[in-house]
Amino acid sequence: MLPEQTQVLIVGGGPCGLMLANELGRRGIATVVLDQKPGTAFNPQANATQARTMELYRRLGFADEIRALGLPTDFPTDIAYFTRFARHELARFRLPSAREARQMVSTLSGSWSAAELPHRVAQKYVEQVLRRHAERVAAVHYGWRVTCFADKGDHVEAQAEPVNGDRPVAIRAAYLIGADGARSLVRQAMGWRYSGETGVVRDFVGGRMYAVYCRVPQFYRAVPHAPAWMNVSFNPERRSFMPAIDGKSEFAFHTQLKPHEHEERIDERAAAAMVQQAIGAALEVEVLARDTWTAGHALVAERYAEGRVFIGGDAAHLFTPTGGLGYNTAVEDAVNLGWKLAAVLKRRAAPRLLETYEIERRPLAVRNTTYAKRFADSLGNFQPVAEIEDDTPAGAGARKLAGEYLAAHGRAEFNIPGITFGGRYDGSPAIMTDGTTPPPETANSYTPTACPGGRPPHYWLPDGTSLYDLFGFEWTLLSFADSPRELAPDVKIVNVHDLALRELYGADFALIRPDQIVAWRGESAPAALQALETLRG
Numbered sequence: 001m002l003p004e005q006t007q008v009l010i011v012g013g014g015p016c017g018l019m020l021a022n023e024l025g026r027r028g029i030a031t032v033v034l035d036q037k038p039g040t041a042f043n044p045q046a047n048a049t050q051a052r053t054m055e056l057y058r059r060l061g062f063a064d065e066i067r068a069l070g071l072p073t074d075f076p077t078d079i080a081y082f083t084r085f086a087r088h089e090l091a092r093f094r095l096p097s098a099r100e101a102r103q104m105v106s107t108l109s110g111s112w113s114a115a116e117l118p119h120r121v122a123q124k125y126v127e128q129v130l131r132r133h134a135e136r137v138a139a140v141h142y143g144w145r146v147t148c149f150a151d152k153g154d155h156v157e158a159q160a161e162p163v164n165g166d167r168p169v170a171i172r173a174a175y176l177i178g179a180d181g182a183r184s185l186v187r188q189a190m191g192w193r194y195s196g197e198t199g200v201v202r203d204f205v206g207g208r209m210y211a212v213y214c215r216v217p218q219f220y221r222a223v224p225h226a227p228a229w230m231n232v233s234f235n236p237e238r239r240s241f242m243p244a245i246d247g248k249s250e251f252a253f254h255t256q257l258k259p260h261e262h263e264e265r266i267d268e269r270a271a272a273a274m275v276q277q278a279i280g281a282a283l284e285v286e287v288l289a290r291d292t293w294t295a296g297h298a299l300v301a302e303r304y305a306e307g308r309v310f311i312g313g314d315a316a317h318l319f320t321p322t323g324g325l326g327y328n329t330a331v332e333d334a335v336n337l338g339w340k341l342a343a344v345l346k347r348r349a350a351p352r353l354l355e356t357y358e359i360e361r362r363p364l365a366v367r368n369t370t371y372a373k374r375f376a377d378s379l380g381n382f383q384p385v386a387e388i389e390d391d392t393p394a395g396a397g398a399r400k401l402a403g404e405y406l407a408a409h410g411r412a413e414f415n416i417p418g419i420t421f422g423g424r425y426d427g428s429p430a431i432m433t434d435g436t437t438p439p440p441e442t443a444n445s446y447t448p449t450a451c452p453g454g455r456p457p458h459y460w461l462p463d464g465t466s467l468y469d470l471f472g473f474e475w476t477l478l479s480f481a482d483s484p485r486e487l488a489p490d491v492k493i494v495n496v497h498d499l500a501l502r503e504l505y506g507a508d509f510a511l512i513r514p515d516q517i518v519a520w521r522g523e524s525a526p527a528a529l530q531a532l533e534t535l536r537g
Contacts, residue, residue, distance in 0.1 A: 002160060003139060005172045006032045007345055009158055011146045011186055012179035013037065015046075015123065016313030016330040018130035018140070020177060022060055023338025025137025026473070029345055032171065033138055035180075036145035036163050040131050043213050043289050044122035044252040047230075047243040048324030050420045052455070053331045054116035055468060059516065063116055065129050070121030071229065071247040073099040077120045079414050080228035081406040083235050083389045083399065084280030085242070089225050090234060090403040093410035106460050111417040111446040113458045115466040118420075120229045122245050122252070123327055146185060149176055151307045175341060177310045179334075184315035192303040192311070194318065196369060200296035202380030204239045204256050205320055209293050210263060212253040212271045215286040219249060222281055230414075234384050234402060238277035250288075253278065256295070263292045295320045295376065298369040304358035312337060317365035322375035323413055325368045332423070332515075333361050339474070339514035340430075343536065348490065350537030356430040364423050371443060375413045382409070417446035424454040425517060432520040432531050434507075450505040452518045457504045467501070470494045474514050475532065481508040483525045488532060511535075 008024055010017045013035030024031045049057075049066065057063040071077070077095040082088060096104055101117040108114070134140050147168070149158035156176040161168035178186025200206045220227060231242045231251075240255040253275050257263065266274075272285035299318040304311055313330035337357050343349035382405055388398040422441045425431050431453045438454060439447040448457035456478075459467040470476075472492030477483065479495045480502040487493060502508070507521040509528050520531040 002034075002141060002144070002169045002171060003030075003032060004170065006030045006139070007174045008032070008177065008341060009034070009146075009156065009171055009173035009175070010177045010179055012181060012313065012315070013040070013131070013140060013142060014179060014181065014313060014330070015127060015130060015327050016334050017177070017179035018127065018134045019331050019334035020179065020312070020338050021134040021138040021140065022130065023334060024342055025134065026060070027339070027342035027346070029342050031138035032173070033134065033140045034144040034146055034160055035142050037142055039142050040127035041124040043211070043291070044124050044243070044245050046123040046321065046324065046327035047120060047245075047252065048328075049119045049121055049126065050324065050328045051112075051114050051116055051118045051417075052420050053328045054119055055114065055516070056331060056335050058116050058468065059471075059473070060133070062129055062133060066121060066126055067098055067102070067119050069125040069129070070119070071098065071244060073097060075244070075247040076227055076229065078226070078228040079230040079232070079410045080225065081232045081234055081403070081410065082225070084233050084238075084278060085219075085225070085231050086223045086279050086281040087389065088399055090399055091407035091410060092226075092228065093407065093414055095229070095414065106464060110448075113448060113460075114421070115458055115468040120243070149186070149189065149309075151176075151309055153307070156308050174345060175308045175310065177312065177337070178315045179311070179313045179330075181314045182318050184311060186309065187301055187311050187315050190303070190306060190309055190311075192301045194299035195302050196297075196299040196366075197373065198297050198299055200298075200373070200376075202296070202376065203383045204380040205295040205322060205376045206256070206380045207294070207296060208257040208263065209295050210255055210257050210266065210271070210274065211291050211293060212275055212287055213289040214251055214253055214272070214275055215249045215288060216251060216275065216279070216283055217249045217286075218283045219251070219279070222283055223279070232406075233278040234406065235389055236384050236386060238274060239384070240274075240278040242275075242278065251275075266290070298373040300362060300365045300369060304362050305354065310337060310354075310357065312361070316361070317369060319369055319372045320376045321372070322379060323372045323416065323419070325372050325419070329365060329368050332364070335515045336361055348536060352537050353430060356428050360425040360428045360430065367423065368419070371416075371419055378409050378412065382406075412444060416443050418443045421446045421455050426453040428453070430513070430519065430535055431517075432535060434521055448504065450507070450510055450518050450521055452520055454518060456510065456512055456516060456518050459498075459501050459504065461496070461498070467496070468516065470496075471512055471516060476512040477525070477528050478505065478510040478512060479508070479525070480505065483509070487525065487529055491532065
């Protein structure tokens with residue numbers, strides 16, 4: 001049975017909704033999640049969990065659970081480009097396996113100084129972990145749809161009904177969050193439109209796409225190349241990208257339909273033939289699921305919040321999946337909104353703190369969709385020449401040129417610490433500037449900075465501990481000088497006597513928000529307390 005009253009009602013049980021339920025439930029906020037699907041995703045969906053998202057999972061204690069899922073621990077997470085998967089390899093961008101990532105992370109500095117490295121795992125597996133943990137602290141109900149709602153000023157009233165047609169239920173909540181995807185009922189009911197670019201046409205990832213979740217049992221026996229996480233075919237007949245799902249036989253195949261190909265005429269046999277075209281060999285292909293989607297979006301909702309209603313995830317932004325930024329942006333939406341809602345509901349912050357959710361997250365969505373579009377343009381507008389598969393000098397020359405271009409593209413799209421770590425909330429009322437200017441942003445490199453508004457510089461302590469593991473779940477005062485035993489009940493004081501770390505942070509004190517963002521830095525603990533009171537309104 002659904003509760004008839006709750007503090008927060010979340011519409012949508014994907015990554016954004018489930019992450020938000022974890023954030024709220026762990027803070028003791030009564031939370032209900034409703035999703036009309038029968039359960040978490042069956043199709044693989046997103047396949048790249050960025051390092052920043054892994055750090056946020058580590059903060060909740062389940063990063064290791066997620067890193068254990070997906071590909072075998074020794075499977076390379078390379079991005080490899082081929083004419084066809086069983087024919088010519090054009091280029092390869094090498095990346096570490098999950099096991100190597102665990103070993104490497106504590107040795108890295110500079111751009112990749114992080115508590116966690118990226119992980120290649122299908123979203124379907126991530127959702128299972130998020131759901132399992134959310135169900136411990138929130139009421140999660142699949143098979144329910146919200147049909148309407150109304151903001152009454154001091155609460156929200158919603159109508160929900162089971163998809164099997166049973167009796168509807170009225171739910172009263174303090175706040176309602178729409179994490180209900182691209183066709184969001186919540187966004188549409190609020191009258192908020194998407195803005196940005198859509199309908200972009202490219203030779204690839206710009207138009208009608210066809211997805212095939214499939215099993216190819218003989219793939220690794222028949223293909224004469226080293227395994228890769230992301231396989232990209234580049235030929236005039238069948239361009240595609242095909243990430244490995246389990247490192248054994250399962251793949252998520254995506255191709256762009258030609259003008260003469262109509263999705264309603266594609267049966268399982270035709271879908272399998274598409275996969276075989278990209279492989280370049282008549283291997284057995286078992287179709288597990290298939291669907292259509294559209295590439296060429298770089299859309300962000302014109303509003304994220306009004307009154308007691310908020311949106312996040314795909315309801316707020318829609319990506320072409322190059323760069324793997326959509327699902328990761330959704331997780332950060334949830335983390336940003338979660339601590340703010342909890343602080344207001346617990347009366348530890350003024351309601352106007354919630355205004356900073358849209359102020360902070362919408363510009364980041366515009367930034368990230370712009371990056372994804374650039375990667376899509378780089379890949380999709382580069383077209384294969386007719387002779388690229390020929391066993392001739394002209395064909396060899398074409399493959400050499402394509403390989404050089406795709407190698408550079410792969411480095412640009414998949415080595416992105418600046419995008420991963422460099423998002424900032426400058427100008428937000430929930431940040432107190434100290435007058436300094438952060439280093440210029442670049443996609444493929446990152447300069448750690450404690451300039452308020454961004455991710456705190458990460459650091460491995462001499463005993464092998466990640467600095468981030470010392471941060472509290474709520475606020476943290478990072479101190480390099482004498483500090484009080486207590487600042488406020490929900491502020492953890494962390495004293496670190498390390499000259500190199502003090503130099504990295506550039507001040508004796510730094511106030512770290514619950515979402516692991518530097519909110520303030522300065523030279524005294526009393527000033528930190530004053531800053532905290534100001535930030536919370």
